[in-house]
Amino acid sequence: MTITGTEASDRLNDLAGTVQVLRDTFARGTTKPFSWRVGQLRALRRMLLERGPEFEDALAADLAKSPTETQMTEIGPVLGELDFTLRHLRSWLRPSRVTVPVALAPAFAKVIREPLGVVLIIGPWNYPAHLVLAPLVGALAAGNAVLIKPSELAPTTSALVARLVPQYLDPAAVQVVEGGVEEATELLREQFDHIFYTGNGQVGRIVARAAAEHLTPTTLELGGKSPVFVDDGADLVEAARRIVYAKSLNAGQTCVAPDYVLATPATAAALLPHLKNAIAEFYGTNPRESADYGRIVNARHFERLTTMIADRQVTLGGDYDAETRYIAPTVVDGVSADDPLMRDEIFGPILPIVHVSGVSEAISFIAQRDKPLALYVFTRRTSVERRFLRDTSSGAVGLNVPAAHLLVPRLPFGGVGASGSGRYHGRYSVDTFSHSKAVLSKPLKPDTLRLIYPPFTELRDVI
Ligand code: NAD
Secondary structure, three states: OOOOHHHHHHHHHHHHHHHHHHHHHHHHOOOOOHHHHHHHHHHHHHHHHHOHHHHHHHHHHHHOOOHHHHHHHHHHHHHHHHHHHHHHHHHHHOOEEEOOOHHHOOOEEEEEEEEOOEEEEEOOOOOOOHHHHHHHHHHHHOOOEEEEEOOOOOHHHHHHHHHHHHHHOOOOOEEEOOOOHHHHHHHHHOOOOEEEEEOOHHHHHHHHHHHHHOOOOEEEEOOOOOEEEEOOOOOHHHHHHHHHHHHHHHHHOOOOOOOEEEEOHHHHHHHHHHHHHHHHHHHOOOHHHOOOOOOOOOHHHHHHHHHHHOOOOOOEOOOEEOOOOEEOOEEEOOOOOOOHHHOOOOOOOEEEEEEOOOHHHHHHHHHOOOOOOEEEEEOOOHHHHHHHHHHOOOOEEEEOOOOHHHHOOOOOEOOOHHHEEOOEOHHHHHHHOEEEEEEEEOOOOOOHHHHHOOOOHHHHHHO
16 A cells, blocks of 8 residues: 555644544543543453453464463453552542641641643553553543554554554543554654653653653653572572563563573573473473464564574574574573673573672672663572662562562552663552642631741841
């Protein structure tokens, strides 16, 4: 299909028109009442419950996700977020009274949460439903109008979200715009009241620059290399199971997947057979035949990943197939710090193991690099846990458990430094999508302010 100049300009005008519709809806106050917010959240819940099979099909088409994995990692977490929010929203929105300094008494002060306006949510392809719908929960709960731009790299899920959302949610307040870089670029020229972006740091910078033009606040949910330290004496059977599980979900295309392991040479050697057993236990001796093992999203990412292992000795796995974009769970032991595997986030089922001399070297290895989205420590020693908590910085820490922290709705989810800024989930989402407005009220009588009015003749002696 050829897109003519007129069609392209019509489409771009449509984007501006869509944003204007949302702006008008917000200005009319439609999205502010508590009942509207709850109504939308319940409708979103219904959508997920009624249309589960369509999401399962879409994610199977885009990423070969098994229906169980789709329920567990795409639909389940959003339902969890919805239920938690519906249960607590009233109390989260209650104004919080604060005390005032004696010098201002008598007076009353409180913080009220007001919605920001029109929020743009830009999502990635790896959890293409979850990562646009979970922020949507917070944005609606906080009373905003929302524009969603799902990732074009998961086209079936993007089309499904675009088809279902207007059937369930108020189309005057929630819109979905499909498309890729061109549409995203055009959208970013519009003025929003908040931009919530999930994806890689390069595009994160583009989003932040575009947002700065309008002084729009952003939440940047980015990625990076999340390390796992396996301590000498750790429970290696369980560590291996948990590492393989978190690394193989969605074929490693998970922002909080363990990116690489740090261990002493002896612990690494002892861990390897357990990693091998865990892979076989979960996916059989030929993971290619497992219905529970996903595929790489597209040829470009397949190429990027296979180049890293093509001409080298791997320790476990290593086979791949371009036609189906299958890459076996792969482990490469004894990787050096300057290896290509250690340059960028792997975002695939390849696990390098880097040898260190112990806890201190592991900590300085991590501290010399970008602050990770998550850091995992397998150890039996609380002193080691304490050292990692004190001496490293990361979006989150999982002690003997990778990736699962994002399922705890009372924990903030987000990065720090290169892994992102801002946080969401539960109450943190409502805070992210609200403005905390300060309100001070002072009775006119007694007029204690008179004490500080000029002329300052008397004050001069007191201050
Ligand atoms: P992606 O390529 O789908 O891009 C993300 C979004 O940015 C898409 O909607 C895309 O259309 C848009 N985009 C692309 N180029 C753009 C441009 N020039 N201007 C404006 N928008 C543009 O996804 P991705 O970035 O490959 O996602 C993977 C990355 O996301 C990994 O680094 C991963 O760690 C990170 N991630 C982070 C989280 C988190 O919650 N912190 C979750 C998932 C993924």
